[in-house]
Amino acid sequence: MITLGWTLVILLFVVGMIGAVYPVLxxxxxxxxxxxxxxxxxSFEPFGFGFWIIQSLIVIIIMVADYAVGALGVKKFGGSKAAIIGSTIGLIIGPFVIPAFGILIGPFLxxxxxxxxxxxxxxxxxxxGVGSVLGFFxxxxxxxxxxxxxxxxFLIWVF
Incomplete structure (x- = not known):
């Protein structure tokens, strides 16, 4: 069970890190x-209340920052709410329409x-559009x- 657990944990970590730049993950x-x-x-034993508070706060910060930083990039370059909405739609659809470059072209377009x-x-x-790409980066x-x-x-808490 330990081997399966660590394999799944590592796999989810890899998927998570790829998902930091590829929004469909x-x-x-x-x-x-x-x-x-x-x-x-x-085992849940290594995780105390402090662990869950810290990790949950980071999750919330990432979710808020993900939208806010992207929107800030668009706003900084003079974009309106329409550009922010369009950029978000492009970020989601772009990778499907243009697999290799859609991650950049989608938000721009x-x-x-x-x-x-x-x-x-x-x-x-x-x-x-330039602001949306810079905001994405x-x-x-x-x-x-x-x-x-x-x-x-996580690794510090476990080991």
Whole structure:
């Protein structure tokens, strides 16, 4: 059971880290789920109240920051709410439509199309698109750092 537990935990950690940059994967929830898999298959004993509070706070911060940092990138480059919505839609749909580059092209096009729909000039729409891509990179960097912190905290608590 220990081997199965660790295999699933490591697999969920890998899926979670890939999910930090590829939004169709569960990301932080996969990492959080790994803690429960460890508990159910190995032991919940190492995890106290403090562990769950710290990890839950990090999950909440990641979820809020994921949206906020991306939206901030669009806003910083002059984008409107339409660009933020378009960018979010593009981020979800892009990887399916253009598998290799959709992760970057999707949010860009989504923001540009969102701005064009509300009558914004092409120049401002392109700027909002650039902001959405930069916001995606910044959001991914924050998620990677915090998710690595979650894994390190887990390992410290277990060992």
């Amino acid at each position: 569960p990301g932080v929830l996969a990492i959080y789920g790994a803690f429960f898999i460890y508990g159910w298959l190995i 989504g923001a540009v199309i969102g701005e064009i729909i509300i009558g914004t000039s092409w120049k401002k729409a392109i700027s909002a 910044a959001s991914s960097a924050v998620k990677i750092a915090l998710q690595l912190a979650m894994i390190i905290i």
